[in-house]
Amino acid sequence: MAAVRERLLAWLHPRPQARAWALLAPGTLWLLLFFLVPLIIMFVYSMMPRGIYGGVDPGFTLEHYRRFFDPLYLDILRRTFVWSIACTAICLVLGYPVAYAIARGGQWKNLLLFLVVLPFWTSFLVRTFAMIFLLRDSGLVNNWMLRLGVIEHSITLLYTPFAVMAGLVYGFLPFMILPIYASLEKLDLSLLEAAEVLGARPVERFRRVTLPLSMPGVVAGCLLVFIPALGSFLTADLLGGAKQMMIGNLVQNQFSAARNWPFGSAASFIVMALVLLAVMFYLRVKDRAPGEAPLR
Amino acid sequence: MAVSPSSTTGSVVQLSRVSKSFGDVKAVDDVSLEIQRGEFFSLLGPSGCGKTTTLRLLAGFEEPDDDGGEVRLLGEVVNKKRPYERKIAMVFQSYALFPHLSVQRNVAFGLEQRKTPKAEIGDRVRRALEMVRLEPDTFARRMPGQLSGGQRQRVALARALVLEPDILLLDEPLGAIDLKLRKEMQLELKSLNKQLGTTFVYVTHDQEEALTMSDRIAVMDNARVAQLGTPAEIYENPRTAFVAKFIGESNFFGGTAERRNGGGWEVARSGGGRFLVPDHPAIREGRAVRIAVRPEWMDVWRPDAVPPGENAVGGTIRDVIYLGETMHLIVTVPGCDDVTVAVRNEGQLIKPLPWKRGDAAAVAWRPEDCQILEEV
Incomplete structure (x- = not known):
């Protein structure tokens, strides 16, 4: 065994390309097997007639793609996009100051980071259930507001768009904070001093130096929130009830209760294509935005 | 205290019994000195002697202790003034060029912040680049990442000089470039100082550099000024063993x-x-x-x-x-x-x-x- 290892290493040593492939191989194989193959299966399914007991029957049809363009489904699609964008925007507004504070947090930095990551110690499902206890008519939020006299009767929070948005923002906020923190943390402080000595007051300094230099973190954070938000179904399912369906709920529903695998597959592919377009558009706009125009 | 009209002549920088502590550590201890208009003044000393903190007190990044004396620039007490409220320019040890801005944008930054008329900016940026011997047509559109260390150094200098400051602070600006280029830049800095009439306050740990360029040198040791004088006075008549040892051999x-x-x-x-x-x-x-x-x-x-x-x-x-x-x-x-x-x-x-x-x-x-x- 040791001899085989020796010979393998001796063979790899002068071949940097082979070494790169050897390092890539395990992960690549994993993704091929468990991501690409199912994706191909789904793509094929999305163009086959629906089987009576789930699955598919032999044949070819584009019926499922056509069906998706029903106003009912387009409405869900529109809502999903609006909510995901809103969720991303809220996470950005809430997350940026937090990331900034942590990056400047001095001795508290590690503790604060730990607190940001702490929710991941419990399952997202459990945490979303916990939000039900907070938001329901006799939940903590209503109780406190009643006791403080802010409201006279309980107000309905659960199963409203507000509840879904609160759940989405709560769930995805760390994914916004962490990349922004990472880019702010490595920001060279002498750049801020240079801006100051060149006459920039704090607001200008932020606008012209801190913000542009943290853009990579902002971009990464927005993608990390927007894409999973678009595909999420658990939050809308638990906190939104049946009225606040997102595209993820539709897909999940088609695969489970409705037993319409081909339609679920087609919906998935349409969403995937739209996400791809949205991300490409976003990266385009972002590349054009932060650089400042040359003089003259 | 208002700006004194006499500020066109005489001392432009005055430190009167200035002290600065970080926790229990005195970084600058009862330092007094005056720097004359147009002078090339060096703060020289080993690392940790307080020279950089002294410069940062002038820049406004640090405030003197509550009972820590007075910092005056152009006759005005500036103890509590932020850097953007002081009329100074600074060249940083790390150059601190904005990596997301082109050379001309970097140089224009200070002018834009000081609300210089747009029409004037392009011209002044050009002249500043020429002054530090960077061909504007070649370098204006480059990003800092595309420049060599020496070129970055020149851009940093242009970014400071374009403001036509009364006082230019330089924090070991030549520390990171190689010996030959450093010698060249030393002479260039010295001639810019004479040509522009700008007061240069220069921090360095390199005694040879200080002797080459300075009109006067303050040798700092252990948060205090060990000796203040012309290069010849410092070299030929050191007052303490520390100065004699630090400047040359003895x-x-x-x-x-x-x-x-x-x-x-x-x-x-x-x-x-x-x-x-x-x-x-x-x-x-x-x-x-x-x-x-x-x-x-x-x-x-x-x-x-x-x-x-x-x-x-x-x-x-x-x-x-x-x-x-x-x-x-x-x-x-x-x-x-x-x-x-x-x-x-x-x-x-x-x-x-x-x-x-x-x-x-x-x-x-x-x-x-x-x-x-x-x-x-």
């Missing part, structure tokens, strides 16, 4: 003042023998005396051939070191540290030094070349 001798002899004093050396020193107000009969002598002001003789009237100590040659321009003779002398003597290299192939390791020799110097140190 040999130290100690002893006790015995009696007046002509215009000077006769000192009994701790290791035996006597030497003469010039008169100095600090010398009293029976007091300890410590002197420093520069290696190039000494010579090595055969023990029986010392010129009359010179101070001499006997010893043994320990090493002969070839340095190119000069030769160093290291001489072991009883009762003090090894003595280094520098002699001109007149060509070791044609006319080699007549000394080798183990030779008995006398080190001699003229009494007037003794630098009497104030602390013993």
